[in-house]
Amino acid sequence: MPAIHKILIANRGEIACRIQRTAQALGYRTVAVFSDADANALHVQIADQAVNIGPAPVQQSYLNIPAILDAARRSGADAIHPGYGFLSENAEFARACKQAGLTFIGPSVEAIELMGSKRRSKIAMLAAGVPCIxxxxxxxxxxxxxxxxxxxxxxxxxxxxxxxxxxxxxxxxxxxxxxxxxxxxxxxxxxxxxxxxxxxxxxALIEPRHVEVQLFGDQHGNLIYLGERDCSIQRRHQKVIEEAPCPVMTAELRQAMGAAALKAGRAVNYVGAGTVEFLLDARGQFYFLEMNTRLQVEHPVTELITGLDLVAWQLLVAEGQPLPLTQDQVQLNGHAMEVRLYAEDPAQGFLPQTGRIEAWQPALHAGTRIDHGLLEGQTVSPFYDPMLGKLIAHGATREEARRKLLRAVQDSVLLGVQTNQRLLVELLQHPQFIAGEFSTAFIAQQFADHSCLQKRVPSTEQLAIAALLFYQSTAQRHRAPLAGWRNNASVPLDYRLGLEGQDWHVQLRAAADGTFFVQVAEHSCTVKLIEHSDRAVTLEINGLRQRHAYRLEADQLWLFTHPGSLRLEDRTHAVIDSQTSVSSGTLKAPMDGAIIDVLVCEGSPVSKGQLLVVLEAMKMEHPLKAGIDGVLKRVQVKVGDQVKNRQVLLQVE
Structure with missing residues (x-):
């Protein structure tokens, strides 16, 4: 049996941190690998040792097999945990680890190869008698x-x-x-x-549920399943909310799906953690979708209802030990629910976001868990997946778990990049979700025109807070006795506050007792400053006291609201920008990324809606189209260029 002493985690972000927590708690030494973009990341800081494996692009770092194996050799690691994504389901990597004398903490090369191909795995599942589409x-x-x-x-x-x-x-x-x-x-x-x-x-099955079964096998022929997870709340075929158990599961259906999952696992002599995914229709019929030969992003919900540490089980199995439990000993207790926090802007078609994390204060209440790899001051780059972390809650009932998770999402402060936080709150509060009545079409059907997917309009109270913070910032830049001094305090100050292409005019008038009167169009409110620092402010607005985290630099304000963050600019003294709208002939990059295709050349006629450039960022391709009819005047990029957010790519006139 292989003895493991030091584990290299061939991954980054929250999963690298999560694996290290268990490994270190069990007495193993850990080694982190990192790209140039991740030199100061959390997973690097908490590791016993860390090795730079190359530049930021994944092909040169986290997908660079020779560099990772060299890092294991240099650090003296005797095992590699691949996490999820990257090389976790790469058979060549698993084979290379074995040839290098390293323990690969995962299934056999043969299982990865077969199940890594949807085409070949489906053929094998049909032969094994597993229901398929x-x-x-x-x-x-x-x-x-x-x-x-x-x-x-x-x-x-x-x-x-x-x-x-x-x-x-x-x-x-x-x-x-x-x-x-x-x-x-x-x-x-x-x-x-x-x-x-x-x-x-x-x-295509229309409006099915996405239900998956957690498998675990050892090197002694034991194979069991640890219940199921419902992952139906998705957008762009990516999971957003996961929960365990499935809200519509029955004992008979669980046994049938579990038996089918075991058939799939036995067909490849499965060892380690794996997940068999099914689509479940309204009649209760289920069909094989795929098998993931790794730990899943959503494994914490299974951990919370079983009381087990799946990473600890992975290490146990990798060392050749038998599974700690038999199928009859597996118990499911209560309900668990998880959401994925993404750096993306739902109001721009879920466009991934990049930027600097100005503030990160996860809300750890009783019964909640937050898996992340974030640090204040780090940069969310365009090179990797936009998922920032996961918020998970456990309760005696589904409703208790939902309520706890909702509070954790509402209270977790993240400033510096736009996220899907508002969407998560609205999903968790939707009556159909509360009732457990949903399918994979839920977001498309119920949220197509939802306000949380539209450009945000700040409330009067939020604009009042912003104006007061800008006012306080101006006052603090002057030394006493002139701090905050004005010749006529009864005359209101006029602010022009902006959010993207919108402006709001705010009047702020200070009273002698420290109360502020704010007017926004026909709406007004009274604000009293209770406590103020450079990170948070406590205010009483119309008699209601509340604390808000914020970060302010010059004329840029990130304000935490409940939920989500709001970025406002003080444009009071700025020249009014007469920039053209989306119908402009200037095409700009919507985010940092790489140009992978330019489909036009200078002098070409183009029509509105025509595909001009393809930008790759955060593992997805983003088609960029013409906003107007015209002639292409200038192309300022070529294939392979790395571009910045708002960089001009080409111009049409």
Whole structure:
């Protein structure tokens, strides 16, 4: 049996921190690896040792197998934990670890290879008697074959990257009109994300639930399942909320799904932690979706209802020890729920966001857990997935877990980048979610026109807080006795506060007793300053006292509201900007990223809505289109360029 002493975690962010916590608690030494972009990251700081493995792009660092193996050799690590994502389901990496004499904390190379291919795994599952969705999983991958098979299967249709996951290389089509273009885009994303452009086609189930079963196997032939998780709340095929157990699960259905998952695991002699994912329709019929041969992002909800540490079990199994429990000994207690906190702007089609973390204060209440890898001052870069962390809660009932999680999301302070915090709160408060009545179509159906997906309009109270903070900042920049001094205090101060393309005029009048009267259009409020520091302010607004975290630098204010953050600018003395709207002929980068395709050249005629440039950022491709009809006057980027947010890419006139 291999003895493990020092574990290299071939990952970053929250999962690297999470693995280190368990490993260190069990007495193992840990080694972190990091790219140039992550030199000061939390997972690097908490490790016993750390090794730089290359530049920021993943191909040169976290996907660089020789660099990671060299880091293990230099540090003396005898085992590697891959986490999730990156190389966690890369059979070549698992094989290279074995050849280097390292213990790979995961399943066999053969299991990874088979289950890492949606095409081959589906063939194997059909042979094992696991229910599967009708589709095409053949080796012929030319357009003619895929077009023919799509017509045979019928619509709606799913295109899936055979080697992929996380929504990349995946497309839902309701007709064949756009099939060739969607095949091309799916192949491109799959090749860039997973190194393989192989695709499968499947009949799309409309409004199913996404339910997965947690498997665990050891090297002695034992294989059990640890209940199920419902991961139906998704957007762009990426999970947003996960919970355990599934709200509509019955004992009979759990046993049937568990038995099917065990069939899948036994078909590949599975060892370690793995997840078999199913789609569950309204009739109670379920179908194999895929098997993930690694630890899942959402594993904490299973840990909370079972009382088990799945990372500890992974280390146990990797050392050759038997599973600590049999199937009959597995107990599920209470309910657990998790949300994923993303650096993205739901009001801009969930566009990933980059920037500096100005403040991070996770709300750790009783019954809650927050897995993250964040530090104040760090930069959220365009090179990696936009997920920042996970907030998890456990309760005796589903409603108790939901209520605890809602409070944790509302109270966790994150300033510096836009996040999906407001969306998470609205999801957790939605009546259908509270009732447990939802499917994978929930966000698309219930939130298509929701206010949390629209540009934010600050309230009178929020504008009042901002104006007061700008006022206080101005006063503090002057030394006594002139601090805050004005010749006529009864005359109101006029502020122009801005958020993106909008401005609001705010009047602030200070009374002698420290009370402030604020007017925004026809709305007014009374504000009393109770306590003030450079990080938080306590105010009484119309008799209601509340504390707000904030960060203010010059004319830029990040203000924490309940929930989420608000970025406001003091534009009082700024020249009014007459920038053109979205119909402008100037195309700017919506975020930091890399140019992977330029489809036009200078002098070309273009039409509104025409695809001009493709930007890759945070593992996704973002098509950038013309805002007006015209002629392309200037192209200022080429394929391979790294661009900054708001950088001008080209101009149409």
């Amino acid at each position: 009708a589709g095409y999983q053949g080796a012929e991958q030319d357009d003619a074959t895929l077009l023919r098979e799509a017509e045979r299967i019928g619509y709606p249709l799913m295109i899936k990257a055979s080697a992929g996951g996380g929504g990349r290389g995946m497309r839902l089509l309701h007709s064949g009109d756009d099939l060739p273009a969607q095949l091309r885009t799916a192949r491109s994303e799959a090749l860039n994300g997973f190194g393989s452009d192989e695709l499968i086609l499947e009949q």
